[in-house]
Amino acid sequence: MKFSKKILAMGLVTLITLGSFVGCSKINKDKKIGMVVSTLNNPFFVSMKNGAEEKAKQLGYELIVLDSQDDPAKERANVEDLIQLGVVALLINPTDSDAVVKSIEVANKKSVPVITLDRQANGGEITSHISSDNIKGGAMAGEFVLEQLSGEGKINVVELQGIPGASATRDRGAGFHSILDGKENIKFISSQAADFDRQKGLQVTENIIQGNSDIQVVFAHNDEMALGAAKAIKTSNINAIVIGFDGNADAIEAVEKGEMKATVAQQPDLIGELGVGLAEKIYNGETVEKEIAADLKIISR
DSSP states (O other): OOOOHHHHHHHHHHHHHHHTSTTOOOOOTTOEEEEEESOSSSHHHHHHHHHHHHHHHHHTOEEEEEEOTTOHHHHHHHHHHHHHTTOSEEEEOOSOTTTHHHHHHHHHHTTOOEEEESSOOSSSOOSEEEEEOHHHHHHHHHHHHHHHTTTOSOEEEEEEEOSTTOHHHHHHHHHHHHHHTTOTTEEEEEEEEOTTOHHHHHHHHHHHHHHOOOOSEEEESSHHHHHHHHHHHHHTTOOOEEEEEEOOHHHHHHHHHTSSSEEEEOOHHHHHHHHHHHHHHHHTTOOOOSEEEEOOEEEEO
C-alpha cells in the first residue's frame, strides 16, 4: 500500500505520543482508531480530540487524528487514508452534514464502523451518533433570553448561524426559535451565517450594527462567533447581551469578565471519550446505542 508522507508522519507522531504516556495500557498496533475532525482551529474540537486521546491511551489503542480544515474534499481524503491504514473504527466530526455522506460511504464499502461526533450525517450507514442535544441547547438559550429580559419591552435579536448545512446549525437555531418565535415583543432583525468562525462573527456583527444598532440580544451558534460578536458589541458601546454555545475556555473567561452574558456549555472532551469507548465496544462485538447525548448546562455571570 502507498501512503502519503504526511499521513505516515502523523501516525508515527501519534504512536510516539501514546507510547510515552506513563501508566497507559500497552498499545496494540493492530488496534487503530481513526478520528477525522472538521477543524482543529477551534478550541471545542481540540478538546474533543484531547478527550479521545486520553481514552485511547487508557484502552491501549492507537488513535490517529486528522484535520479536515473545514474542507469536505480533504475530509474524504482523510477518511480514505485512514481506511488504508487499517483502522477498526472511524470517528468523524463532519464538516457538513450533506458533504460528509460520500466520505462515510467510503468507510461503508470497506465495512469500517462509523461513529459521528457532534454533527450528524444526512446519509450513509452510521453505527452511532454522539452529541449534545443541540435542539435542547438552543431552547435553553431562548429561555435564558426570556428570563434575563422579562421586564423589557421590545427585544431585537441577532442570530449568528454556523456553517450552512451542518446539523448543529440547523438544530441549535431550531431550538432557539422554538422558544422565541411568536413572542410579540421579540423581533429577529438579522439571522446570518458566520461559519462558526470568530473573525467572521466579528465582521458579520459589525455589518449588522452599521445597519441597525438597536440590538438587545446576540445569540451565536458557537462560542467562537459569540466572542467575535462580543468584541463588535463592546467596540460599538451597545448594551446587548451575547450568548454563545459550547462552553469553551475563552468563552467562560469572557462570561466571567462580563464580555459575554452566557454560554450553553457542552462537554466536548466527553464526546471524544465516549466515541473511543464506543469504538472499543464495536470492536469487541458489543451492541451499542444508535444515539448518545452528552449533558448541557448554562454558564452565566
